[in-house]
Amino acid sequence: MEFTTPPPATRSGGGEERAAAEHNQHHQQQHATVEKEHMFDKVVTPSDVGKLNRLVIPKQHAEKYFSLDARVAVAGQRGWLATAAGESRNFSGGRAFSESNLVGRGSYGSVYRCRLKGHGMEEEMAVKVFDLEMPGAERSFLAECEALRSIQHRNLLPIRTACSAVDNRGGMFKALLYEFMPNGSLDTWLHPRAAPAAGEKAPKRLGFSQRVNIIVNVADVLDYLHHECGRPTVHCDLKPSNILLDDDLNALLGDFGIARPRLYSGEAQVPPKAMVGPTLGHAVV
Numbered sequence: 001m002e003f004t005t006p007p008p009a010t011r012s013g014g015g016e017e018r019a020a021a022e023h024n025q026h027h028q029q030q031h032a033t034v035e036k037e038h039m040f041d042k043v044v045t046p047s048d049v050g051k052l053n054r055l056v057i058p059k060q061h062a063e064k065y066f067s068l069d070a071r072v073a074v075a076g077q078r079g080w081l082a083t084a085a086g087e088s089r090n091f092s093g094g095r096a097f098s099e100s101n102l103v104g105r106g107s108y109g110s111v112y113r114c115r116l117k118g119h120g121m122e123e124e125m126a127v128k129v130f131d132l133e134m135p136g137a138e139r140s141f142l143a144e145c146e147a148l149r150s151i152q153h154r155n156l157l158p159i160r161t162a163c164s165a166v167d168n169r170g171g172m173f174k175a176l177l178y179e180f181m182p183n184g185s186l187d188t189w190l191h192p193r194a195a196p197a198a199g200e201k202a203p204k205r206l207g208f209s210q211r212v213n214i215i216v217n218v219a220d221v222l223d224y225l226h227h228e229c230g231r232p233t234v235h236c237d238l239k240p241s242n243i244l245l246d247d248d249l250n251a252l253l254g255d256f257g258i259a260r261p262r263l264y265s266g267e268a269q270v271p272p273k274a275m276v277g278p279t280l281g282h283a284v285v
């Protein structure tokens with residue numbers, strides 16, 4: 001299967017030397033990326049994509065994965081991942097990842113609602129497509145893969161798979177697929193954006209016991225991350241939009257894009273300097 005990416009935009013006023021230097025730098029960065037991606041080598045069985053709970057696809061298997069999942073459909077379109085890979089530098093208006101499927105945008109990419117079909121199963125997913133032109137997006141993708149590969153808890157947003165592919169012009173496509181949470185994020189419950197239009201129901205409100213349950217869920221998963229998992233982790237970006245609510249309004253913590261291993265007890269945890277900092281109003285826990 002061939003992936004195509006629009007050619008890079010023509011530079012103005014750069015000169016050939018500068019272009020060559022940038023070209024070299026780009027290749028070195030890609031080489032470094034390929035090396036980093038070897039860390040995913042242990043966790044791969046693309047043929048079970050519909051069943052597996054935690055699956056990371058290394059780059060060398062990505063094409064196999066995409067071919068295999070030509071059956072995958074988003075909003076009735078077949079082969080959506082291949083399409084998305086082709087649009088990796090211009091995914092804002094892609095047909096497969098259209099505005100009508102857009103759930104929301106974050107600092108490093110956009111989340112789309114989709115249906116994953118295959119192996120006689122159909123599942124609703126949230127696909128986070130990384131905007132790799134954003135500084136820190138690549139690092140965020142890797143941080144999330146690294147954090148999620150070794151942790152498991154009932155109050156963590158379940159990740160289904162990670163996709164990392166290079167198209168035939170060297171353009172990168174990276175996405176994470178999570179279970180879709182029909183009740184959205186805690187943010188939308190606490191701060192409904194607009195007054196309901198005529199005929200629409202008023203936004204639902206959380207009751208006292210539901211709020212207590214959410215607090216307990218979040219405390220529970222943070223305790224697990226800090227003290228009980230094999231690789232103690234600090235989330236670093238705790239905020240309502242990263243707390244998703246399932247059918248029963250249980251809270252599931254997501255977005256490990258700036259999570260870090262916990263250093264040692266007693267040390268203050270600070271987010272990495274080189275990254276885009278956590279959002280205003282977040283908690284570094």
Ligand SMILES: Nc1ncnc2c1ncn2[C@@H]1O[C@H](COP(=O)(O)OP(=O)(O)OP(=O)(O)O)[C@@H](O)[C@H]1O
Pocket residue numbers: 103104105106107108109110111126128157178179180181182184185237241242244254255279
């Ligand atoms: N599995 C999911 N099911 C439903 N909605 C989701 C899911 N994952 C993320 N979202 C929603 O998609 C939107 C974008 O999420 P994303 O994690 O990219 O950014 P963010 O947390 O809003 O912001 P930032 O990246 O700046 O921290 C958010 O509103 C989030 O609640």
